[in-house]
Amino acid sequence: MPEISKSYEPRDVERKWYASWLASRQFAAHAEPGREPYTIVIPPPNVTGVLTMGHVLNNTLQDILIRRARLEGHAALWLPGTDHAGIATQTVVERELRKQRKTRHDFGREKFLEQVWAWRHEKGNIILEQLRRLGASCDWDRTQFTMDPHYSRAVLTVFVELFRRGHIYRGKRMVNWCPASQTALSDEEVIMKPVNGFLYRVRYERVDAPGLFLEVKTTRPETIPGDTAIAVHPDDPRYAGWIGRKVRRPLGPPAEIPVIADTAVDREFGTGALKITPAHDKADFEIGNRHHLPAIEVITATGQMNDLAGPELAGKDRFAARKLAAELLRASGALVAEEPYANNVGYSERADVPVEPRLTWQWWLRYPRVEEAKAAVRDGHIRFHPERWSKVYLHWLENIQDWCISRQLWWGHRIPVWYRRGLDRDALTEADLRDPAKVHISLEGPADPADWVQEEDVLDTWASSWLWPFATLGWPDPAAQRAAGLDHFYPTTTLVTGPDIIFFWVARMIMAGLEFMRPGEPIERRIPFRHVYFTGIIRDAQGRKMSKSLGNSPDPLDLIERYGADGLRFGIVSIAPQGQDIRFQEDRIESGKNFCNKLWNACRFRQMSGETGDNSSLRAIFARIDPARFDADDHALLDRLLSTTREVDRQFQQFEFSAAAQQLYGFFWNDFCDWYVEGSKARLQAPDTRANCLAIQDLVLRQTLLLLHPFIPFITEELWSQLGYGPAGTFIEDARLENASQIVSASGSYGLHLDAAAITAVERLKGWVSAVRALKAEHQLASRRDVRFLVTAGDADWGILEANLAKVARMVGAAEVQRRVQVDGAPAAVTPLGTVYLDLASSVDAGAERVRLDRELEQIGRHIAATEARLANTAFVSKAPPAVLEGARRQLAEQQAKRVELERLRQALGAG
């Protein structure tokens, strides 16, 4: 066996094992009858994506779950893939074209799409490559893409079906229009941002009474040419005489517009009079509809003013037009005032420009299975972690609006609708849509394509990704479903995602699953997943969201280079508490790396300490363990190993990943390395305890590697192999993780039973050791290894100390520890195992010692007073549970005993 190197070098180890895992198809999922499945579908990253810290966290957690599932013996499937990301990808490719001073229209639809596909093939898998660097154990042979032929088939099938079932309709409605991408957006793709602008106070002159004005406040004077009315509240006394009159539009082509009454007007806002521009505002559009007002469109799809806005504004960009409109109004005297004003403006999520409400023909979806989707979460068939996100989910479903699913893009699933050639689409009624002579809707398209024209629009990207949990498993093709094991792997077990896409994705997947999977079967068979774990958002040290534009996002690949993939994984998981946003701090990644190095060196120490025995199984190791040679530390360590195993088990069930990481960190570093291994150094010298001590180390390291493997897969695989835990040619995941009761039952059959007294003895030994170290440090002797100590203690305490003397003497750097009946005038410390004295009487600084003892006495006095007060309270004594009462009494006894001892020491020093 090669010797383990002095420090852990991740680079070669990671490369070697990942290649090895791939070569032996370790991550391939097999649908085996009788083996419980554990399924995760990856939230498909955009093909335009590069790995961010968010991806690192999200995918590390998924990898942790799936690797642990394999160790537990599940048929584990982690299904990877990417999303075609309509707007995002089209924008990226168009940006490239713009460098050549071209637009997609210079190429035409077909040629442009060829370019996008070329881009996708060249760059679209970068992020999946990066996930491999992180150690992601996806079943790569199953990699999916939302524009793969079979996936497209699923998407179009769903469209055709939902149309047939009456959920889809076409309507001319107000949509969120992105002038940059020139497409409609769903409400969810609009981000509200506070914007500092101006509120303009504009007056409209009454037609029948020149000189009489009505004032309106608006943030958008450029839309005045599109005004077709002024609305006031019917009960507003200020405007009682105005209703039914006409006023002159102060900008754009001259026009007289009516003053109307509508209860939707907020009397408190502005002047209480509202300009109505039905073509450019959602609320105005609704008021316009109620009053049969014309809608005059003055802004084009690209965000410029058109001729209807009048010659001065025509051709101007909407923002330039706003300034110009204000100047024109000022010049004509119609602008009464202008004041700074902060309001919320909707921005396009992708293009980051203000959206323009715009009246267009779009395809809409009435969500299916809304009530059932609520019930699935409310009744606990789907459990959210943390649970509170279910409120957000339910609230959204309560107020759900129809989904605009059409996009005026080229990159995406083209809507499978064909119109009869020559048909006036704008005149189509709902009935016409269902007339096969006029509109054809199918997967295959019409038999006589020459007579038809296909819809130009594509589907919203989310209208494909909402099928992800089953379209990736072969749906709707029965043969493909069988091959992929849909029956076995659906519903998936856990979805790991960010709360920011709870509406975009999570809620919609639930509805899609309920609508399309296993019709007629119980809800728990149709839901797409049983658990949803919501990660926090990763922020920088100042708490800001990480973003490209701020440049505050570290490059994960750079972090992998510097700290290793395992270091990065362990670091990011240990700082990611459940449900809270995460402040990224690089020093935590560094401590992840340090932890790996510690693990490495503990194994190195084991290897240097003696030949490896038979480590091939838990039972093989137990066979080497001799309970007759156990000392207190062996009992205590195995007890901690069991409780750690139990605790980690529980933490996995509760999705408390960072707590589990910290639990393992603490167990390994403190209990194993700092205490047990340090103690081993003396025991390994003694021939009679040596073999047993090594076997215990082998046992603990084995279990620790198994427990840690999901978090840090590379180093644990390497050490597993180095220490001979698996037969050659096998991997750590070929082993099974035993839980605490399995270990107990295995150990019992080798005659091992943990001794509770030994476990408390070790707690007291630890207290003794730290008291002695502190005593040395206080007297500037920390580094001396030749100090002699004297101990006064009862027989029981001395018995414990004596039995472990070689170990603890080495740990505190004592040349000698002797028992005495009485010691006077030496610096001392009261410990859980008697009083310990420094045998250096000559160098005692009596004054400092008095100060220290007085301080300790003062402290213990406070504690005693508090405990006594508690016990003196009759309400406490009569109402507290017996165990608590008993604990308090014992505590008081211990405190008093300690005070007696401290007082004795203090008196021995005399008055100062």
Next chain:
RNA sequence: GGACCCUUAGCUCAGUUGGUUAGAGCGUUUCCUUGACAUGGAAAAGGUCACUGGUUCGAGUCCAGUAGGGUCCA
């Protein structure tokens, strides 16, 4: 305007159903290269648990309110 979350050591955070003297990592101070590891070891300092009131024998934990911060939806 509505909803949800947060406020604990210098920093970032734990603290499970209320129950000994509130913990960890980082940082700080002092000491240590003793044959796993200086990516390490030892010791120490550091907290009126945002504030006010309530429930309780007992509150960081439960309830109400106040202040500050954040997120989402209008």
